[in-house]
Amino acid sequence: MAEMLGKDFQTVNRRIASVAGHLIPSQNPNQNHTTTTTIAAANCSSGFDDTYHRVHGQVPTHIPEWTPAMDDAGAAFTDILYEKAVGEGIAKITINRPERRNAFRPQTVKELIRAFNDARDDNSVGVIIFTGKGTMAFCSGGDQSLRGKEGYADFDNFGRLNVLDLQVQIRRLPKPVIAMVAGYAVGGGHVLHMVCDLTIAADNAVFGQTGPKVGSFDAGFGASIMSRLVGPKRAREMWFMARFYSAAEAEKMGLVNTVVPVEKLEEETIKWCREINRNSPMAIRLCKSAINAADDGHAGLQQIAGDATLLFYGTEEGTEGKNAYLQRRKPDFSRFPRLP
């Protein structure tokens, strides 16, 4: 009996400690002593006051300390800025050609590919922000002054369309990529924000395809992903008319996740990054590959199947096979259940 009462007492104590863990001290200006308020009551912008929100709490919104980043090649970037937030697991990749409304040239795309590769390989990075320098443009597409008969040419005497490689890279990257869009996201720049996993738009953002006005089109992801996002009727409208849409219109169409005042853009984006980074990286990885799997055909299956192999390597069952091979014996899988 005494033992049972002791256990109950322990349970009550544990529960009180757990609830107290959700309490933060706050100073009441009218009183000289400290009172306690629940995190949910103090900060809850979502308006939910439940254990889920008390346990997970609020996400800090302060701007992080950015430090310049490099990749293994060590060559300086000329067309982009590549930064990581100290101690945060956030990388930021910025097209740095504001005088051209952040239009990309082949060199820009090569540098973007290097930075995205590095952010993928850095296992301290959980989320990548993709943006443009300044508030006038996220990206205005391919640099038309460099467009030739075979694509875009800057330092070579032949053209290329290497932005298509970048699109595929972002789509396959097993970490969330967030487009942080202020100003124009048009032409190939509009396609780039669409291939990102999420888009946080400033209230000055402008979206649209220009291709049919400038003698270009993206019949790849630019057509198929757009159609998924906004539906085929709207996608046809966007491509046939080549109109521009405000941030509010884009939000209504499902092109962006949220719209915030331009001066709050980075703060809000960082908040989303931190919120994602608090969650299970493997769950997020699988969610990304699962959402893309059907649309991406063999490549989509390969990504999600690779994730399954990755998980299987971490199991005892998988390890038994490897150990048996290394120990030159038959594997013994008899202890592993054949689940229904």
Ligand SMILES: CC(C)(COP(=O)(O)OP(=O)(O)OC[C@H]1O[C@@H](n2cnc3c(N)ncnc32)[C@H](O)[C@@H]1OP(=O)(O)O)[C@@H](O)C(=O)NCCC(=O)NCCSC(=O)CCC(=O)c1ccccc1C(=O)O
């Ligand atoms: C973006 C604008 C609407 C902004 O207008 P505004 O604020 O009035 O500024 P401007 O004075 O026009 O521009 C300032 C400055 O920047 C230069 N500039 C802007 N955009 C570009 C650009 N894309 N290329 C080259 N230069 C640009 C502009 O000339 C000015 O320079 P000054 O020296 O000061 O004069 C407006 O700028 C605008 O409409 N821009 C063009 C938008 C556009 O049509 N983009 C190209 C679309 S096609 C494309 O992107 C193809 C991409 C591609 O490679 C591809 C290939 C194959 C398959 C798929 C794709 C794909 O789509 O990704």
